[in-house]
Amino acid sequence: MAVISIDTKAKQPPTRDLPSSKSLPEALPKPKQSHDHPTRSNVNTNASLFFVGTATTILEWEGLRLMTDPNFLHAGDHVHLGPGVTGTRETNPAVNLEDLPNIDAILLSHYHADHFDEKVEASLRRDLPIITTPHAKAHLSQKGEDSFTAVSALDFWESLTVNFDSRTPTPAEQKDTAKPQIRVTGMPGTHVPPGPGNFTRAINDIIKVIPPTNGWMVELGYSSAPDSEDAFKSGYRIYISGDTLLFDDLHKIPEIYSSHTGKPIDLMLIHLGGTTVPGPKMPLLMVTMDEKMGIQLMKIINADLTIPIHFDDYDVFLSPLSDFRKAVQEAGLDEKVVYLDRGEEYKFEVRK
Template sequence: MASKRSITIDPSRKQAPTRDRPSTTLKEHLPPAKSSKSHPTPTTLEECNATLFFVGTATTVLEWQGIRLMTDPNFLHTGDHVHLGPGVTGTRRTNPAVDLHDLPHIDLVLLSHYHADHFDQEVEASLRRDLPIITTPHAHSHLTSKGDSESFTSVHALDAWEHMFVKIKVDVAMRTGADTPSFSSRRQQPCLHLTGMPGKHVGDGLLSTANDILGAVPPTNGWMLELGYAPTSDMDASTTDDEAFICSYRIYISGDTLYVKDLERIPELYTHAGKPIDLMLIHLGGTTIPGPHIPLLMVTMDAKQGVQLVQLVRPDLTVPIHYDDYDVFLSPLADFKAEMSKAGLGDKAVYLDRGDEFRFRVRDP
């Protein structure tokens, strides 16, 4: 079956991620990681060919085959405020590991939902308008309806279970240098396959129905991000053959969600279907609204729900993010560590602080 939805990005076209900064001052790299971590099983960092840099809250930067993919950009600083809904604000407790205007080039943004702690006011004002963004239909409608000079022009909507390919343009003639990607066949090009995963800020039941009507809390997605390879012949085609795509590393990003019944379809389609999940980025924190002093409603997983999801999805490894950057988080990372240990899963997680990186290996085709 061929997917009708695909975009192509060219990593050699290095542009500043923000529109008010000339490309001549563009940083070449992210800042050096405070600490580099990898899979707990014996391996060497030299064997790794991909990195995940943790900026803070749900913001990460993934680098592989020359591309940089950024998730949920939030670059506010300690004391800054975000609007989270009618009468609800959050105050940032931490600083990001890198400032927005010090980022190197970014090829693609993966935005789980249109909430200011995931796409803050400075990000919204500053990002260049032609930066490709994959997000929810709800966020798509907001980002593309700001008027001629302010609307984002390369936004792609994916709802739960919808999917698309992101083709990575690599010059076959240049694959022999020391700094170029390594793969075993010139007939294969690196490619990303993205599938929207279900997520709900408001749990199943009457509250969810009421929120659907009132729209107080925006709809949210998780993502299944598959790093792999597609035939070189597909690069200039308008479609990509799903069956010809070779997945070499699978990452599930939970997004801001509670543990809800819709998530139970994920292992049916992946883990139990012979498509193991290599890594899960799990959004935690037990976010509460309207705030920490009146915690009436939890809208992201706390530690216990997080472990439930680990046990359901059974990733090879889990990296928690989105756990303590705002004052609306009431379930600290220490709670998740304790629950993972209690469940006998202590060796199935890697813990990153802001500025740390996780290094891993994407298998050759």
């Protein structure tokens, strides 16, 4: 298993183009609202998930900030998604890229401009750790002098451990030898309709409009021996679907991670929206889940809680969040979902 180490005490600007006159914020903006678990009070919360917009979230735990799929364009901005395919953003992010506090690492599901826009690609510091797909690493690492230098690639079922220096421990915590650690595992995903002999897949292999994508299993926990895989004890599991459609390999996830195997999934971040290509005026192909697929995935994964993201930020989304809300209600799953607006957070506890 690959290992990367992050020094969270070495605070560096999140962007390369931060104006010299602008000081780096110490924290994220105060959330518009904080949400707890819908059926029980999280009195001992020690972690949070801040929703920026589209698939961009910021996880904060033990002094580390992990950002997913950074996209910070504004309403009216355009993204190029492949030959003849563009999207227009219809919302604003909850915070601007240049107003972020220090970001320690990025989790990038795939190399698509609505998940890693041109401004982000131009602005992020080149030594920022990025965990992504082999396809995305090839693009990010082969830019000559402008290459990103700390990119790690994970294919399906491959794992990587993140060791990091956390905040200064309290005297009581200093007696505990367990150190915070994150384990990231690539989960299966497909951004194009699955199936053998699929014409769309064959065409995409030629024109390459839709890149390969990963889901992720992010396990937050502690280890008394950071160099030993067996010493890691997960205290919270987050499954991130990525821009996948439903396909058979997703059923392998609960075979490994579930309450039945002793590895329950605490939270699922589900990418929705019913994204269409080449666009809303000609919706020939759906490449992310709509509300019906979302309900099916909830039943497959059976996470304790689901938070929908990636649902209305671009004009290529044809399945709004209201469709998913209705489907959740009809399925009797209301107590298994928390809805975050941009600028809101979900607080939870990582068990020790």
